[in-house]
Amino acid sequence: MPLAVGTLRDTLGQASLFSIHKHLSAWRAARAQDADTPGVEVPAQVTAALGAWARQQSEEARAGLREDLSQLEGELGAKVQLNEQLEGLRRWWADST
Secondary structure (H helix, E strand, O other), rough: OOOOOHHHHHHHHHOHHHHHHHHHHHHHHHHHHOOOOOOOOOOOHHHHHHHHHHHHHHHHHHEEEEEHHHHHHHHHHHHHHHHHHHHHHHHHHHHHO
C-alpha cells in the first residue's frame, strides 16, 4: 500500500491533513536523499570527442570575435586620424580669425 496523506489519516485518526502532509513530505524528502543513484560512467572516447568539439566551437567563436575586433580597431584608427585632422583645422581657424 503506497503512503498517502489520506491513508495515514485513516490509520492515525485525529491528526490534521496539514500535519500529516508536512511530516510525510519531510519523510519522502529524506528517503529521496538516501536513495542510491546508479553511477553513469562516460566512456573516455565520448569525453575526448566532446572536449574536442567544445574546443573547436570555442576557437571558431574566438576567430569571429578576433576578426570583429580587428575591423573595429581599423575603424577606430581612421576616426582618431580624422579627429586629429579636424582638431588641426579648428586650431588653424581659431588662430586665423
